[in-house]
Amino acid sequence: VSEPESQFVSPLHALSKRVGLIVLAMSVIMVGVTLSLGRSITRPVRALTRAAQAVSRGDFDAGRVEVHGSDEIGVLSLTFNGMALGLKERQRERDIFGRVLSPEVREKLLTGTLELGGQTRRVSVLFSDIRGFSSISERISPQEVVKMLNEYLSEMTLAVRPFGGYVNNFIGDAIVVIFGAPLDQSEAEHCAVAAALSMRERLRGLNRRRVARGEDPLRTGIGVCSGEAVAGQIGSMERLQYTVIGDVVNVASRLEGLTKELSDYDILINESTALPLLSRAELTIRALGPIKVRGRNEPVNVYAVIDGDEGNKDQSMSFVNHRAPGE
Numbered sequence: 375v376s377e378p379e380s381q382f383v384s385p386l387h388a389l390s391k392r393v394g395l396i397v398l399a400m401s402v403i404m405v406g407v408t409l410s411l412g413r414s415i416t417r418p419v420r421a422l423t424r425a426a427q428a429v430s431r432g433d434f435d436a437g438r439v440e441v442h443g444s445d446e447i448g449v450l451s452l453t454f455n456g457m458a459l460g461l462k463e464r465q466r467e468r469d470i471f472g473r474v475l476s477p478e479v480r481e482k483l484l485t486g487t488l489e490l491g492g493q494t495r496r497v498s499v500l501f502s503d504i505r506g507f508s509s510i511s512e513r514i515s516p517q518e519v520v521k522m523l524n525e526y527l528s529e530m531t532l533a534v535r536p537f538g539g540y541v542n543n544f545i546g547d548a549i550v551v552i553f554g555a556p557l558d559q560s561e562a563e564h565c566a567v568a569a570a571l572s573m574r575e576r577l578r579g580l581n582r583r584r585v586a587r588g589e590d591p592l593r594t595g596i597g598v599c600s601g602e603a604v605a606g607q608i609g610s611m612e613r614l615q616y617t618v619i620g621d622v623v624n625v626a627s628r629l630e631g632l633t634k635e636l637s638d639y640d641i642l643i644n645e646s647t648a649l650p651l652l653s654r655a656e657l658t659i660r661a662l663g664p665i666k667v668r669g670r671n672e673p674v675n676v677y678a679v680i681d682g683d684e685g686n687k688d689q690s691m692s693f694v695n696h697r698a699p700g701e
Contacts, residue, residue, distance in 0.1 A: 418447045422454060434462035492606020492619070497555050498566035498598060498647060499623050500539065501630035502530065502573060503548035505593040523547060526592065529580050533572040537565040542617055548630075552618055555605035563600045563647045567657065567679055570596045570641045595640055597629025600647040625674060628667040632676065636662070639678035648677035 421439045429437035437458040441451045504510070504526065511519050523546075530549050531541055538559055539551040551569065554562035573596065581591035603620030629642040636642065639662075651657055658680050664673035 418442065418451060422451065425454065425458065429458050429461060432465070434458055434465070437462075492604040492608070494602055495555050495558075495605045495618075496562065496601065497603050497605060497618055497622065498553040498562040498600040499603070499618065499626040500534070500551040500553070500566050500570060500596060500598050501548065501626045502551075502570075502594055502596040503546075503630065505595060505634065507547040510590070510592075526580065529576045530573050533576045534569040537569040537572070539565065539569050552605070555603075555618060556616060561650075563598075563650045564654070566598045566600070567641075567643065567647065567651060570598055570679065574640065593640070595630050595633030596642070597626045597631070597633065598641070598643040598647050599623075599626035599629060600644065601625075624669065625667075628669060628674070629676065632665065632667055636678070639680065641679040643677050643679060645675035645677065648675075 418439070425437045425439045428434075438455055439451045441448050441455070510522075514522070526547070527544060527549060534541065534551050537553070538557065539553055540556060541549065542552050543550040551566075553559055553566045553569070559565055573594070577592060577594060584591055599622045601620070601622035603618040603622045605618045606616065608615055608617050608619065625644055629644065632642055633640055639660075642662075643659075648659055648661075651659060660678045660680055662676045662678055665676045666673045
């Protein structure tokens with residue numbers, strides 16, 4: 375029996391073509407399945423990556439991922455959301471903590487570098503308060519007093535912050551600022567006086583706004599004293615406060631009170647503050663001589679920081695022995 379070759383190989387070609395089409399179809403299906411499976415894995419991983427980048431920027435609201443399923447990726451997403459929420463709460467607590475204590479003290483407390491007790495440091499202490507605050511409080515409501523104080527203290531805090539001042543305390547209308555602690559400052563005296571001048575300038579701007587609103591302008595007195603003090607955590611393990619203790623603090627308070635008697639000067643400093651600054655051409659410092667202040671047996675050599683347009687440095691004027699009221 376004889377048959378043409380083409381008739382014999384034709385079914386083989388058809389079978390080979392059919393097998394090739396099946397293999398191609400299976401390959402396409404496998405590629406589709408692989409891509410789908412890959413996307414199901416990489417999509418949540420990319421979402422986790424974007425959320426982690428948002429958390430690293432501090433954007434905790436964007437640092438949340440959707441949880442799909444209960445597999446390993448789902449468990450990881452759920453754990454990540456819990457971690458981001460915890461970091462958000464911790465950051466909020468740090469912010470509140472920093473507003474209560476100041477960022478410098480907060481960081482030292484969180485790192486465990488502050489303990490009960492203190493170190494002897496050379497610091498400059500600045501005291502400031504509002505003149506006639508009691509009479510002002512009598513004329514306005516308590517809510518208006520709080521509003522006034524918040525506006526005033528906010529301005530004063532912004533004034534001292536660029537000079538490294540640590541706002542130690544608000545005592546009613548008074549503000550206590552420390553330079554040289556908790557962070558060291560090589561020129562604490564200059565920083566304190568520069569902050570006092572900045573406070574004076576910001577008060578002028580605040581008074582312009584108050585007058586425009588039909589309110590009375592505010593007057594303040596500032597005392598700056600430099601010297602050694604013990605700086606550290608004072609109190610008990612249940613209640614601690616970072617502050618400075620020493621005669622330098624008392625003298626700063628007395629100098630601030632002396633501005634009520636020497637009403638021509640609103641910034642008074644002691645000799646330890648003035649001497650390092652006498653060579654600075656941008657400052658106008660006037661020596662007022664030894665003055666007896668309340669609560670001290672020895673007089674204090676007092677200097678006044680005056681406006682630049684009031685004259686050049688005048689250290690040759692006669693010293694006048696002033697006495698505080700009641701002395």
